[in-house]
Amino acid sequence: MREEILTIYNNFSIDSLDLFFDELINYVKKYDSIFLKYTSLEYLDEMKKFKSKNLILGHSDDNLEIAIPFYTNKIKKGLNEEEMSKQVSSLIWDLSAYMTDEECPSCHDSNLRLTVATSNTNQIIKFCDECLYTGIADKHVDVKDDLIPAPKNLVKSYLKC
Ligand SMILES: [Zn+2]
Structure with missing residues (x-):
């Protein structure tokens, strides 16, 4: 588990985010029994279905060229499986949840990301990583379902409005 994620990080290139992202998802699929210990089954099942071609990747204020070496270092210094799986899950989120x-x-404290609830993937919900605010059309709403990154087509139509 450890060596494999280091290899994936080592192959990271800002010019091939699609490939990098799909490798992270394959990694989650391979170790899904470990990821399941630290995430809900509902979210894990969704995450395993994420595909680079259906998402807009890398649109956020995260600087991946700094973050990936930082994550690599943390693993080399010694992370347990919980810390590693959380790191990968949050990296997948940072890459694929479109930041406005x-x-x-x-x-x-942060900009809002475009997400959807697992129960209704046609409705954009704006989400804040910092305080977990959730809003629809600028109004605060409570969402019970897990949130996943908004799909590419929905983000595109949102940006046109
Ligand atoms: Zn907030």
């Missing part, structure tokens, strides 16, 4: 230019109206 819109500041979170609640905490003002």
Whole structure:
């Protein structure tokens, strides 16, 4: 598990995010029994279906060229399987949940990401990583389902509005 993720990180290139992303998803599929210990089955099942071609990747304020060496270092210094699986899950999220230019109206600490609830993948829900604010059309809403990154077609139609 450890050597494999280091190899994937080592092959990281900002110019081939699609490949990198799909390798991360294959890694999750391979070790799904370990990931399941630290995430819900519902979310894990969704994550295993993520595909680079259906998502807009790398649109956020995360600097991957700094983050990947940082994550690599952390693993080399010694992470347990829980820490590793959480690192990979959060990297997948950072890569694929489209970040808007819109500041979170609640905490003002982060920009909102475009997500959908697993029960309704046609409705954009704006989400804040920092305070977990969730909103639909600029109104706060409570969402019970797990949130997943909004698919590419939905993000594109949102950006056209
Ligand atoms: Zn917030």
